[in-house]
Amino acid sequence: MEHQQRDSQFPPQHRSASLTLGVLILLGALGFTLAAALIFFWPEAEPAEHPLPTSTQAATARPLGIAEVNYPTPVPTVMIPPTAVPLDWVRPTAAAGEILTALNQPVISTLDKSTIRRSLNPLTIIPWRSRSGVITYAVKKGESLRSIAEKFGIEQNTIIWSNDRFYVNAMRVGLELTILPVNGVYQRIQEPQTVASVAELYKVDPYAIIDSEYNALFGSTPQTVLPAGLYVVVPGGTGSTQPIYWDPGIVMTTSYTTDGSNPVGAGISVGTETALFAVGDPGSCGKQAVSGGSSPVGAPIWDSYTISQDFSWSHGGIDLAVPSGTRVYAAGSGTVIFKGFSTWGYGYTVVLAHGSTLSLYGHLNGAFVGCGQIVSAGQNIAVTGNSGRSSGPHLHFEIRGSNGAPVSPWDYQGF
Structure with missing residues (x-):
């Protein structure tokens, strides 16, 4: 009833005009949309190309004087293959005795967890440890x-x-x-x-x-x-190089007597030399007459030997290594002034006086001469041994001056 009342308010001619107007508006909107689409998708026109002006005059510029460029020949790249740097590594080793000891160890049949067993590896190296002090x-x-x-x-x-x-x-x-x-x-x-x-x-x-x-x-x-x-x-310090030697004390004296036994020799003084060597040592012979004698230039060992230690400021003689029992010979004629054990470490020792020059023979195994005996050059006076402070069988041979100090045996003979 209400609907019929609203329709009755507008006459029919008015409704037709409104419908026509709506259709026209729709058609206009559609046309506008199509025009916009054509403008958006239409391709751009390319600008017209104008020909560049061409000169009709001949060129007047002179060419540049540029010399031809010579490029260097390319050097081929040389690839040096890398070389392996050798490693300074030494395979660990062990002494033959250590390897044998390790191999002789019994095989452990069972493992006792309550104890710690030491593995004896024959290739184990124990490094040398430097001493950390005095x-x-x-x-x-x-x-x-x-x-x-x-x-x-x-x-x-x-x-x-x-x-x-x-x-x-x-x-x-x-x-x-x-x-x-x-x-x-x-x-x-x-x-x-x-x-x-x-x-x-x-x-x-x-x-x-x-x-x-x-x-x-x-x-x-x-x-x-x-x-x-x-x-x-x-x-790196350097101490005294004063000679070290056995200095037992030696007194060389000359006593004079007047020979009046005959008229010809009346009033002539005759000198007698004496030597007192190592007083208080067990082998000392006391005061002995030492007149005469020859220079000790003879070889004390006639058999083959090796010089185990030479003469130096810290070693007053020459050590001649030979087997025990090798014969020892007097280097010159002279008088025995010492025979026996030395308290200095020379062991059994014989000392001969050749006038004012002495020869010493140490580390002997025994002697064939006695105190005061006069021996000839080349006489067998003893045999070698290993007595006293000795590192092995050898003869310790010295030559000393009148003051008792050692001199180089090389000054008297070759070895």
């Missing part, structure tokens, strides 16, 4: 200064300069030696002195002493005063 070493039977130096890898001089020179030369079994970890000198400060003065004494730089790990001197200076009683290692 040590004391007791001399063993058969050892010598040279063998001990070789054992610890130091020079013989280092042992001499680090111990009492008297006891080193008379080395015996059980003697305790100070052994340094490096070559040099072991110095006990007797009275307060500076590091610089110690360095000057042993010919080293002061900082060689200060920087040494074996001295507690870090932070010191060359002017630091070292107290008395302090022991100092002087690495």
Whole structure:
């Protein structure tokens, strides 16, 4: 009823006009849409090309004088193949005795978890450990200064300069030696002195002493005063090279008497030389007349031998290595002034006086001569042995002057 009332408010002609207007609006919108689409998708027109102007005049510019460029021939790249750097590596080894010991170990049949078993590997290397400080070493039977130096890898001089020179030369079994970890000198400060003065004494730089790990001197200076009683290692130091030798004391005298036995010789003084050698030693012969004798130029050993140690300031003779029992001969004619054991380490020893010159034969196994006996050159006086401080059978041969100091045997004979 309500719907019919709203329709009755508009006449029919008005409704037709409204419908026509709506259709026209729709058609206009459609046309506008089509026009916009044509404008958007229409291709752009390319701009017209205009021909460039062409010159009708001949060229007047002169060409540039550029020389022809020669380019270098390309060098081919050479590839060097890399080479492997060899490694400095040594396969671990073991001594034959160690390998045999390891291989002879019994096989472990069962594993006991309550114990820790050591694996014996024959290829295990135990590195050599350097000594970290100064040590004391007791001399063993058969050892010598040279063998001990070789054992610890130091020079013989280092042992001499680090111990009492008297006891080193008379080395015996059980003697305790100070052994340094490096070559040099072991110095006990007797009275307060500076590091610089110690360095000057042993010919080293002061900082060689200060920087040494074996001295507690870090932070010191060359002017630091070292107290008395302090022991100092002087690495590379050089001590005294005064000869070390057995100095038992020798007294050479000449006594004169007047020969009045006949008228011709009346009033003539006759000199008699005597020698007193090593008084107090078991082998000393006391005062002996030593007139005459010949220079010791003969060979003391006639058999084949090897020079095991030569003459030097620290070794007053020549060592001739031979088997025990080898015959020893007098190097010259002379008088026996010592026969027996030496307290200096020479063992059984014979000393001959050839006038004012002496010859010494040490480490013997026995002698065939007696005190005061006059022997001839080349006479068999003893046999070699290994007595005293000896590292093996050999003859220790010395030649000494009238003052008792050793001189080089090479000055008297060749070996």
